[in-house]
Amino acid sequence: MITVGVLGDIASAIKKHLVPYCDRIMGQLMHNLQSPEVHRSVKPQILSCFGDIAMGIEEKFEKYIMHVLQVGFAVEVVVVGWWWWWWCGGGGGGGDDGCII
Numbered sequence: 001m002i003t004v005g006v007l008g009d010i011a012s013a014i015k016k017h018l019v020p021y022c023d024r025i026m027g028q029l030m031h032n033l034q035s036p037e038v039h040r041s042v043k044p045q046i047l048s049c050f051g052d053i054a055m056g057i058e059e060k061f062e063k064y065i066m067h068v069l070q071v072g073f074a075v076e077v078v079v080v081g082w083w084w085w086w087w088c089g090g091g092g093g094g095g096d097d098g099c100i101i
Contacts, residue, residue: 004029004045008052015056022057026050026064033071 007025011018018025032038033046050068054061 004042004049008045008049011049011053011056013056016058016060018053019057019060022053022060022064026053026067030067030071 029046029049033043050064054064
């Protein structure tokens with residue numbers, strides 16, 4: 001997790017000088033984000049790192065945006081799905097109050 005945070009700091013500091021390395025960095029981050037072997041506590045840091053890289057390289061991030069959005073959407077579906085399950089009685093949430101399944 002520290003490494004991902006440092007990568008975000010580096011991206012913020014060197015900005016567009018990171019561009020030549022972005023294909024490899026983004027590929028590894030995407031792989032780690034989708035890997036079941038990477039602990040779930042690291043994955044939000046990876047999403048944050050995408051933001052740091054985007055802010056650093058500005059318009060050069062455009063080539064990665066569709067991949068990041070697809071992975072981000074998949075993460076959102078998992079989180080919302082879990083919340084819905086919990087709230088609708090699976091995890092002690094609100095029970096049947098307004099849950100349409």
